[in-house]
Each structure stands twice: as structure tokens, then as C-alpha cells.
Amino acid sequence: MKRRAFVSLAVVGGTAWLSGIRPAAAATPDPKVLHVLNRLGFGPRPGDVARVSRMGVERYIQEQLSPEKLREPANLQRQLNKFATLKLDSGDLVREYRRPGSRDQRRMRRRMLRRKRRQVVEEARSARLLRAVESPRQLEEVMVDFWFNHFNVYAFKGLGGLWIGSYERDAIRPYVMGNFREILGATAKHPAMLLYLDNWRNTAPDSPGARGRFKGLNENYARELMELHTMGADGGYTQKDVETLARVLTGWGLANYRRSTDTGFYFDARRHDVQPKVVLGQQLTQTGEQEGEAALDLLASHPSTAKFISFKLAQYFVTDNPPQRLVDRLQKRFQATQGNIRAVLATLFQSDEFWDERYFQKKYKTPYRYMISAVRSAGIDIKNPKPLVGALAQLSMPLYGAQTPDGYDQVEKAWLNPDGMMRRLNFAVLLGGGRSRLEMRQRKPIEPGQLSDTAAMFLQPGTLRIIASKRRGLRSGLILGSPEFMYH
Amino acid sequence: MQRRQFLQGLALGSAGLMLPVLQRSWISRSEAATDRAMVVVMLRGAVDGLSVLVPYGDDVYEESRPTIAIPAPGMPGGVTDLDGYFGLHPALAKLLPLWSAGKLAFVPASGSPDGTRSHFDAQDYLESGTPGVKNTRDGWLNRLLAEVRQQNPIQAVSISSTTPRILAGAQSIASVAPGKRATRKLALDRAFVAESFAELYAGRGKIGAIYQEGRQAREAIMAGLNQEMQKADNGATSVAGLAGDARRLGQLMQRDRRVQLGFMQVGGWDTHINQGAAKGQLANKLRLLSSGLVALSDALGSRFNQTVIVVMSEFGRTVKENGNRGTDHGRGNVMWVLGGGVKGKKIYGKWPGLDRSTLEAGRDVPVVTDFRDVLQPILTQHWGLSDVQLARVLPDYGSKNSISGLLK
Secondary structure (H helix, E strand, C coil), X not given: CHHHCCCCEEEECCEEEECCCCCCCCCCXXXXXHHHHHXXXXXXXXXXXXXXXXXXXXXHHHHHHCHHHCXXXXXXXXXXXXXXXXXXXHHHHHHHHCCCCCHHHHHHHHHHHHHHHHHHHHHHHHHHHHHHHHCCCHHHHHHHHHHHHHCCCCCCCCCHHHHHHHHHHHHHHHHCCXXXXXXXXXXXXXXXXXXXXXXXXXXXXXXXXCECCECCCCCHHHHHHHHHXXXXXXXCXXXXXXXXXXXXXXXXXXXXXXXXXXXXXXXXXXXXXXXXXXXXXXXXXXXXXXXXXXXXXXHHCCHHHHHHHHHHHHHHHCCCCCXXXXXXXXXXXXXXXXXXXHHXXXXXXXXXXXXXXXXXXXXXXXXXXXXXXXXXXXXXXXXXXXXXXXXXXXXXXXXXXXXXXCCCCCCHHHHCXXXXXXXXXXXXXXXXXXXXXXXXXXXXXXXXXXXXXXXXXXXXXXXXXXXXXXXXXXXXXXXXXXXXXXXX | CXXXXXXXXXXXXXCCCXXXXXXXXXXXXXXXXXXXXXXXEEECCXXXXXXXXXXXXXXXXXXXXXXXXCCCCCCCCCCEECCCCCEECXXXXXXXXXXXXXXXXXXXXXXXXCCCCCHHHHHHHHHHCCCCCCCCCXXXXXXXXXXXXXXXXXXXXXXXXXXXXXXXXXXXXXXXXXXXXXXXXXXXXXXXXXXXXXXXXXXCHHHHHHHHHXXXXXXXXXXXXXXXXXXXXXXXXXCCHHHHHHHHHHHHHHHCCCCCEEEEEEXXXXXXXXXXXXXXXXXXXXXXXXXXXXXXXXXXXXXXXXXXXXXXXXXXXCCXXXXXXCCCECCCXXXXXXXXXXXXXXXXXXXXXXXXXXXXXXXXXXXXXXXXXXXXXXXXXXXXXXXXXXXXXXXXXXXXXXXXXXXX
């Protein structure tokens, strides 16, 4: 009976849109407009294409590079305010975590903290997804994804997940477009990282503080600091450098109940290795905690670091195997600006490679991006983000659930597989059919017309013709599950 | 309530039942291929191996565990004697026929050479197959799959809602949701939905081929589970819980010989408090596990003869019970190996005893046998891997002390 109401999908002026349901907004979207919405953000929401077309891609890029000038909507703020654990103080958590007591008391406390961890992780996940979908500061959200992955911590190693909200809030978010040295230092000293890569136990074996579980060197963090966070596996450091760096970072650990600090970080000089040290051929002249700071300076300003970060950014924003010329240009900019991330991004967004149409719509979406772009496309006003948390786990990319320190892969090879494809399509059909309950309402299917200036814009005419021939209730699911929408 | 339903709604339990069963030609076509199979069962949370394979013959055992020791054979709630020194927990009695038939073996004092007592790290190493190396991206089961890959979409099946670490990697796998969701009909399974997507993905090159493969895997799995469901409806056994999962997996492998690798996981073994002895928390879990393993073996039917089942857990637990009638994180554990080709009714590897001087740090069963020493014969004899292939599945493994004689 609704069949008559549906006219047909049509192709006008080279632009696909869905007619008969809602008048098409933009006639012919500029591919560049779609490109910036896809790459600087998680794809268009309804109205975005028209807005960016009006303001121009240049201004949109400038706007996104200065997120502090964009106001987060009150509605989003209100929702975020509901998450009490997002406000937990990192230092308080350390005090609670390390409170002394009898064996039994500590055991009981651990059980209690495990429950608390669950709440922290749940709320942090909900908050992140809400922001990714609804924040107008899309580039900022994209960079949170990038940097969190780069400095990955896993929420379910021990009780480290207690700090997952604080880690993102205090060590990642403030610096996503700042200076690389700042984000490096912030992650190095954050309890979440200290626990995840074990540096809180890293102790000079012969030091006065070496006893109990603080007996010896632990190289975990030092190794990943070089291999994953700064120079890259081929960055030109040796095993000896890793060992020495581990000695440099002895004593970088957690505060405790008596010696509490605001951040939870505490440098324990009694566990620090006081021998002189040479890292990357450089004699370190500072001592104590400052020695570690100097080592971080050294790493952050190393050419291999500039190269490694540049490669990752180019891969993330342009293509899985980025052209060397682009990486070189970003590296130069990184070095010239002492690791100014905003400047490197600006260079990236001006590059010929970024605007090379060969790369448009060719990068396979990670499950995270896929899900967020689908929800954005429909313009859903999320009242309840929890379903998305569960769905993302079903798509094999649970948030804060990457176990290895290198985080989730960002390339097609890691995600384009049969099982993953089936999971995506099932998600698309459920979301399209209004069975996601994101709005806390029963069965409100997404009208295909809702997607006319978002997801449907990316579809080829042939795809739209096929979809037009299917039942109305399935069309939105098909649009969101189309081969074209798997890429951005 | 609503939220839960809805979480399940979005979740993809990887199988449905209502599609017409497509009896596809592959079933008969692929007979030439090998029938060899393996199932890995991962016990997450560190099962207390000393309550599984109980060294009742060592006095230290009972002394160390005043409230949670399993009594000696013949006592009320006592172990079943296996070899005059070790006994099997009474809750595992269902496994005795397999033991007696020589299809079940144990390897005590085994585990990872890396000394971590973190659940996460230890599981990670057991699954990556590279103890001490954090950055191994893929799991050893996926690397094995690469070595034995055939062109079929369901060669490896995981009973889990996300891809487990052990199966992460370049090779594609199929999955079945655990529990009741396994047989839930999904949005994607309705014929008109599947057909619409098939049309959408036709002639789409690589992504189209991937879609095809996913669809085929799904149909094959659904066909397998469809039969399983009918049997279950006849009231044979319960489909709930671990036994249900195990039986589904076994049926699938029995029905469709293309399924060669299976994976299952069971959590809840971290018994720091009130572990129990012959009865109690751990006993209940072990009973469920033994039911699951029996269900798996039974469902495999004749294919059990070509199957090796490995049960492992990230580390063992302290010899002494703690102040809460539980046990804390230890080191060496016991690995279980079942299958038609296993030379069972035997306990493999060296057993150092529980004397304080032999315990690691004076408290834990040491790791005498590397878990890879147990995998090695399975990979080379059962799967026929060459040394070069073995080195790809288990890099940096010297294989100097591999268990010999484990398989027929």
C-alpha cells in the first residue's frame, strides 16, 4: 500500500538522490565536499553537505582545525554530564587503588574496584561514541581516535581500566592537535599507561627501593615507547638503547596512599638507576626525573619519530600505502614546527595527494568508522548510546578493547573479511529497520529519504536502481550496507 | 530487560535457522581433502590445575590445602585414581571413559615460559604463541590456518561473539555466537534480505567476493545448526550453556568436514575466594566443562578419530590455599589433550613434585613443559607441518623438549 508513495530512485545531473520521499537538497555535491566530510570527520550528517558547500571546503578545514572555536551543543553536554565517572580524578583513583590494608581488605577492595571499573569503561565508551556521532568538532574526534590508538591502552588489563576515562580526558584529548612532545609526556606519566605497560614497577635492581614487587627492570614501556610511540620499529635504535631507556625510566611510577599527587604519577627516586646513561648516542646530563624528560625530548625530536608519525597520519587520512612524497613533506613540516600536529595536519589537507581523486571513497572503513558514519548518516538523535557499544564489540572492535599496545589496525587488510562483512550487513539492516533503539523508541525505521543527502550520496546509480526495486522497509539497510558505504 | 533484548538485537549471533537448507555440492566434492581437525578450548581466568589432575600422592598437597584439597581415592568425595599418584577430580568423572579408552592425556607443570602473573598478559602469550613478545598481531591458530588453508570459508569456526586473539590474523574465519544466540534467526538471514545483498554485491570485485564467502560460510553453518536444532528439539540434550556450544561445534564438524579448526572459550576460573573442594564453585564449573567435552566428543562422532582437542589455561594457581579458602595466581598448570589419535591414559612431561624446594618462588608449580612443547607434536604429526612451517606458526620456538609419543 505504501508502494505508491514511493516514486523511484532517480539520478539527476550525475548525482544520485532519492526522490519522491523528500526533495533533494543539493543538486550536485562537489566530490571535494564529500571528501572532507569523510576524512576530516566521520561522514556527513543530514544538512552537512549543504552547509559545507555553502561555506567552502577551505573554510571548513580551517574551522575543523580550530575546534576550540566550535561550541559543543548543549544537548550533547547535557548527555555527557550524566556520566559521573567521567569526572573521576586520576590522583584520587590512585589513592584508592593503593590504599594499604590487610590481605583480606585489599581483596575486598579489588572486587569493589572491579565493579567500578566496569562502570568507568561503560561510561567512557558511551561518551566517546556520543561525541563521535554528535560533536561538530569532527576533526577533533577523528584525532582522538587516531591518538588513542597510537598510544593505546587496554581497559581490561588488571584494574587499569579504572583510568580509561581519565586517560582519554587528561592525556589524549587536550593534545590531539597540540604539540607531539606534550601528548607523549602526558601519556608517559598517566597511571593508565604506567599500569598497562608495567613501567610503574620498573626499578633499578640495586636501588634502595628495590623490594617486593619492585625488584627489577621492566622494559615493556621503554620498548613500546621507541617502537610504537616515537621512532618506529625501523627507527634506528638498538636493543641496548631500549635497555638504557628502561633504566632512565626507573622510578617513574604511581603515587601511593601516603605520597599522593594530583595526577597519580610519582617519581620514586629511591628506585631510580643513578648510573650515567647514553641513549641514541647522547650522554644524558640530567638526573632523576629530569633524565626521563630529557629522553622524551630526544625521542620526540628525533627525525625517525617525525617520519613515523607522518607515515601514520598519511595512512590514516589518505590511503593505506601513502606516497613517499607526501610522507616526506609531512615529516619536514613536523620537524620544522617541532612536532606541531595542527601544522602537520594543515599541510596534509593542502597536499596534492589529499586531493587526488584516485583516493576518494577508496579507504575501507574500520568498524568504528563504519558504525559512526552510519548513525551520523541517519541523523539519529541518540538518547541511548549503549547499543552502539555492544554493536561495536560485535563488529570485533570493542572500544578500549585493543589488547596489543599498537592499537587497532587502520587498513583494509585488517578489516575486510567475510565474517566482518556479515556482521556489518546485519548491523546495517537492524539500524535501517529502526531496531537499534538508539532513540529509546520502538521500531522507528529510517526512511530512505533521511539518507538522501548523506549515505545515499555515495552510491552509484546502478546500486540505487537495485535498492529502489526492493521493499521499502529494507532500503535504508541496503543503502547503509551497500559496497560503496563500506569505503570513505 | 528491554536493553538486553535490544543488545541482542543488534548483536550478530552468527547463525539462524529458517533459511531453506541449501545442500551444496561441496559436501561431496571436498572428500578428497583431509579430515584432520583440532579444537582448542581456552579456560580464561586460570583454572586450578591442582584440582583437575590432583597429585594426591604428594603429602604436601593436602597439607597445603586444609579446606580445599580433594580427598584421596576411596574417601567421600575423593578423586578417581589415575596412576597411583595423580587422581581426577570427582566432578570430571564423565571423562573417565575417555581416559580408560586411552583417548585422554594430561600434561602437568606446563604453561608459558614467560613469568607474568597477569591474566591478560598470560592469555595473550598463550594465544599469540609468542611468550614475552607483546607485539605479535596474529594468533597461532590463525597462523596454523594459513599453513593448512583450503579454499573454503568455514575451515576455522570460533564459538565467540568477537574474533578471539588466538584466531586473529590474515586468514578469514567463520563464527557462531555462543549460547542461545547461535540458533537465533537474524535480520540478515531472511531470504529476501540475503538475496537483495547478493544482488548489491554481485560483480563488485574483491569486496563482492568477500561478501560471497561470508554468505557461503553462513549458509553452511546455518545448515549444520539447523540439523542440530532438530535433534535438540527431539529432546536429546540441553542446548544451553557450554555443553550446547560444544555440541553445536561438534555437530558442525561432524556434518561438514570442511570445518577443521574449532575454538571455544570458558571463563570464570579465577577462584580467589571459596574455591570449594569435591563440591562447590570450582567443582560445579568442572562438571559443566566435562559435560561440554563429552558433548563435543560425542557430537564429533566418527570424526573424533581424526580430531585433537586441546584444553589450556593461562597459568596455574598457588599450591597453598589463601586466607579466603581460595587460591591465587601461580605458574604451571595442566594441559589436557583428547582425541582418537591421542595416546592417552597417560600423563606426559616431567612432574617436579610439590616439595617446597622445587616450587617456583617457593609457592608455585613451576613451568617444566612449555605449552609449545605440547603443541609441537600436534602441529608436526597431526597437521604434518614441516620445520619451516612450524617456525612460522610458532616463531622463536626451539622445540628442544617437545613431548614425544603424545600421538599415535
